Amino acid sequence: MRIHNILGAAVLAAVAGAVFAQAGVTPATPAGAPAWKQGMAAELSQSPLHPFAPHLTGRPSKDLPVSKLRVPDGFKIEVWVDNVPEARSLALGDNGTVFVSNRNLSNVYAIVDNGGKREVKTIMKGMKSPNGVAFDKGTLYVAERHRITRYDGIESKLDNPGEGKVVIDNLDPNSQPGHFWKYLALGPDGKLYFNIGSPQNITMPNYNEASIVRVDPKTGTLENFAQGVRNSVGMAFHPKTKQLWFTEHGRDWMGTDLPNDELNVVKTKGQHFGFPYCHQGDVLDPIFGQHRSCDQFTKPELKLGAHIAPLGMKFYTGKMFPKEYQNSMIIAQHGSWNRDPKHGYNLIRVSVDAKGKVTSHPFVDGFLENAAGDPPMWGRPVDVLQMKDGSILFSDDYNGIIYRVSYAKKAS
Amino acid sequence: MILSRFARPVGARQRSRTAAVQTAAVFVLACLSPTSHAGLEEGRVKAQVCAACHGADGNSVIPGTPSLAGQPRQFIVTALFMFREGRRKNDQMTPFVEKLSNADLNDLAAYFSSQKMAPPAHKTTPERIAEGKAITRAQNCVACHTATLTGQQHIPRIASQRHEYLLSQLRQFRATTRADFDGTMTSATQALSQADIEVLADYLASLAAP
Numbered sequence: 001m002r003i004h005n006i007l008g009a010a011v012l013a014a015v016a017g018a019v020f021a022q023a024g025v026t027p028a029t030p031a032g033a034p035a036w037k038q039g040m041a042a043e044l045s046q047s048p049l050h051p052f053a054p055h056l057t058g059r060p061s062k063d064l065p066v067s068k069l070r071v072p073d074g075f076k077i078e079v080w081v082d083n084v085p086e087a088r089s090l091a092l093g094d095n096g097t098v099f100v101s102n103r104n105l106s107n108v109y110a111i112v113d114n115g116g117k118r119e120v121k122t123i124m125k126g127m128k129s130p131n132g133v134a135f136d137k138g139t140l141y142v143a144e145r146h147r148i149t150r151y152d153g154i155e156s157k158l159d160n161p162g163e164g165k166v167v168i169d170n171l172d173p174n175s176q177p178g179h180f181w182k183y184l185a186l187g188p189d190g191k192l193y194f195n196i197g198s199p200q201n202i203t204m205p206n207y208n209e210a211s212i213v214r215v216d217p218k219t220g221t222l223e224n225f226a227q228g229v230r231n232s233v234g235m236a237f238h239p240k241t242k243q244l245w246f247t248e249h250g251r252d253w254m255g256t257d258l259p260n261d262e263l264n265v266v267k268t269k270g271q272h273f274g275f276p277y278c279h280q281g282d283v284l285d286p287i288f289g290q291h292r293s294c295d296q297f298t299k300p301e302l303k304l305g306a307h308i309a310p311l312g313m314k315f316y317t318g319k320m321f322p323k324e325y326q327n328s329m330i331i332a333q334h335g336s337w338n339r340d341p342k343h344g345y346n347l348i349r350v351s352v353d354a355k356g357k358v359t360s361h362p363f364v365d366g367f368l369e370n371a372a373g374d375p376p377m378w379g380r381p382v383d384v385l386q387m388k389d390g391s392i393l394f395s396d397d398y399n400g401i402i403y404r405v406s407y408a409k410k411a412s
Numbered sequence: 413m414i415l416s417r418f419a420r421p422v423g424a425r426q427r428s429r430t431a432a433v434q435t436a437a438v439f440v441l442a443c444l445s446p447t448s449h450a451g452l453e454e455g456r457v458k459a460q461v462c463a464a465c466h467g468a469d470g471n472s473v474i475p476g477t478p479s480l481a482g483q484p485r486q487f488i489v490t491a492l493f494m495f496r497e498g499r500r501k502n503d504q505m506t507p508f509v510e511k512l513s514n515a516d517l518n519d520l521a522a523y524f525s526s527q528k529m530a531p532p533a534h535k536t537t538p539e540r541i542a543e544g545k546a547i548t549r550a551q552n553c554v555a556c557h558t559a560t561l562t563g564q565q566h567i568p569r570i571a572s573q574r575h576e577y578l579l580s581q582l583r584q585f586r587a588t589t590r591a592d593f594d595g596t597m598t599s600a601t602q603a604l605s606q607a608d609i610e611v612l613a614d615y616l617a618s619l620a621a622p
């Protein structure tokens with residue numbers, strides 16, 4: 001599996017080299033630069049920055065400073081369940097089963113609440129980065145790197161889900177390194193929306209890459225929905241406007257404050273959001289942006305912060321939280337590695353007012369312990385799920401823990 | 413194969429023996445308050461079966477077998493996890509992890525990471541050292557493995573590792589045949605020549621801990 005990835009990298013690096021040669025510019029790192037530092041600016045060539053990795057067995061919450069987590073007044077945060085190694089995306093079944101995905105590991109878990117005692121079942125094993133999960137009318141959809149499969153009537157056969165039926169296949173024809181794990185969101189039209197990210201850090205994507213696409217599970221027909229999206233690992237439909245909002249990760253190795261990661265909205269199918277030419281709506285890429293203007297592309301609704309790594313998001317529509325939370329977005333931010341000092345590792349709430357003004361508010365903090373530390377954090381939020389009672393759950397892949405946030409008006 | 417006498421899974425007998433000693437160790441552990449020591453004593457007991465190959469204190473004296481002493485804890489867990497899940501394979505090593513629980517992995521890691529690494533058994537010339545050092549800077553090995561190359565978090569200590577082991581792992585990463593948790597290491601070796609790999613193994617194996 002890896003083998004193909006890397007061969008792909010070599011081919012890709014060669015292609016990238018050809019692109020650079022044509023444009024007559026010297027890339028900061030030579031063609032054939034290892035994928036992990038592809039596109040590194042010359043002045044960063046001795047940078048000590050490196051990616052973090054989750055604890056693969058998970059870590060028990062009793063060993064962690066969970067009491068340091070902070071939420072707004074009146075809210076409460078608690079551990080909902082631990083021992084869910086590398087918990088990534090979340091989906092809720094009609095009967096209350098919480099489905100949890102993996103990215104580096106290869107499982108899908110189902111968490112069943114037996115009257116307050118939660119049981120974690122591993123329902124699928126040996127999958128290829130099964131990062132995307134979505135639930136609709138009794139069916140669980142799972143997006144791996146290369147395909148999407150469906151498990152009908154899943155909640156009645158958690159102990160023996162059987163083989164899934166393929167919805168769409170051949171989504172990773174080149175098996176190359178890059179952003180090809182997927183996030184799945186169910187559209188109001190019953191279609192499945194997901195990302196096909198960009199290869200490597202900053203290279204020219206092909207016609208199918210760096211996009212958000214959708215597939216109709218009834219027919220298997222694939223359509224391009226948004227272009228110029230480096231990688232989106234979080235998307236959700238606005239409950240009123242039905243428009244798709246999504247988070248997007250900007251490129252690496254352009255420095256501590258550039259470019260910002262983005263929150264975007266698709267207003268018209270086929271809109272182009274700038275990658276690889278223009279970042280954060282107003283910064284041209286040093287190489288790919290040379291013959292472009294940022295005005296050619298759709299700008300973000302909000303700049304979230306450089307390398308802050310926004311992931312899963314949901315619109316809040318529950319009855320439990322205060323009024324101002326209605327229809328605002330809760331966004332999980334995995335936190336930066338490609339900058340110093342570090343930031344993120346939190347959840348934010350983003351509201352949109354009647355005039356369309358978009359504002360960010362703190363929601364959950366406390367995972368970031370020391371912005372200059374290595375590692376700087378003890379946990380990393382990934383995805384958000386609204387429960388039937390209006391509380392929310394969010395996952396932390398670094399520790400394999402799911403937390404619950406609830407609200408109770410204070411007795412005054 | 414010479415090592416076939418080791419090639420049996422950790423059987424039920426082995427495990428019940430460790431369980432008995434573990435109960436005793438729980439008391440000892442209760443006196444060791446900081447969580448960083450958690451599992452160390454259990455690990456010491458569970459590590460007895462590893463000693464024949466990796467050395468009782470985690471300093472291997474067998475050429476192709478890696479030392480574990482002073483490896484970052486998270487790296488040891490990651491490596492054991494990869495073997496257990498069959499994503500990294502080795503005829504000698506795999507049988508010893510197949511039946512281990514997550515708690516076993518963490519205890520073993522707590523033990524080996526707390527052991528002191530022995531001074532390097534390998535020697536090389538000052539020229540080679542200068543050359544090796546230059547490559548580890550130019551290729552950013554130091555970004556991930558740290559300036560002293562003693563590793564951090566999920567990234568292993570490569571300083572003072574066994575020479576033959578370093579050579580074989582670097583060659584395998586470059587050939588894309590060594591399992592790699594997140595792909596970065598395979599990627600990092602793509603820019604190395606075979607000559608670079610020889611210099612690096614020579615330099616790293618001779619490098620003492622600071």
